[in-house]
Amino acid sequence: MSKAAAVSALMAGALAFGAASLRAQAGGGGGGDPGRGRQVYERYCVQCHGDRADGAGEVARWSQPRPRDFRGGVYKFSSTPYGFLPTPADLDRVIQNGLYGTRMPPFAALSTRERRDVIAYLQTRSPRWRSEGPGKPIAIAAEPAPTRESVTRGRELFEANCTKCHGDGTGNGPSALKGMADDWGAAITPANLTLGRGKWARTARDIYLRITGGINGTPMPEAGDALSPDQVWQVAHYVQALGGWTGSTPELRQFAAQLPPPGTEASSEPAPADTTKR
């Protein structure tokens, strides 16, 4: 090929790229139409996520955390193990519910088809989706009923695995106080678990998934095999006892309130319930 021919082939390639990159993607699996999805994106998402899907939309500078840069294919809130791409259902949940406490709004008014299409479009924005499919959802063990003993165990496991970041639950752990950054270079703080709601998590099941799978792009690690499914439930129930999470009961909160203050030896006799708190 002559140099000129090579250059014009390159240019044609560049022109075709937009269309071609919208077609037939390997991994996504949601069945949406990326071409139509682009229109949904340009109408509802571009002002934050940017016309290059780089998270640098017009209003991004007023957003803390920043809107996601989709080019890296890194998603925080998936049902799949740490490091794996999310399922279409995971993306659909975020789009429908938004992310509480951030600028990411709930798009409950978009039709199922519009959401499916915009998901297919997002899946054209990172090369990851061409070489990888979504991960396999984490299996969630059947939820045992919480007891005083299991919540006590949950608190011990929380202190061993979570306190260095989440502190007493409010997010004041030593690592947090030193300051930490996310994969996009922005400062990030551990969630305040006493609020009874995460950006994404609401139920014990959600907390279970976050403990097991971690949060991609942030310092929050996966527990992986370090905790058994029973232990993950114990921590999840303890977290539920810290605030008014969906499914948190007065009984759960009472179990937690009767535990000795953090850092002290577990006493055999439960302290009297502190009725002045919560």
Ligand code: HEC
């Ligand atoms: C007003 C600003 C705003 C608009 C509009 C917006 N987003 Fe977001 N979005 C955000 C922010 C901010 C985040 C990052 C939140 C975080 O990292 O904690 C985000 C994150 C996301 C994520 C990543 C979720 C994850 O698990 O990591 C997806 C997917 C997403 N947005 C999809 C969309 C789609 C699709 C639209 C349009 C239908 C849209 N967003 C419109 C602000 C916005």
Ligand code: HEC
């Ligand atoms: C190394 C620090 C670190 C450790 C250890 C850690 N977390 Fe986190 N966690 C974070 C950060 C940072 C966030 C906030 C992520 C964000 O806002 O995008 C977070 C967020 C969360 C959330 C909120 C999810 C949502 O929907 O917004 C839950 C629940 C949670 N952590 C539970 C736990 C539990 C339980 C443990 C122990 C098993 C734990 N974390 C260990 C750093 C940590």
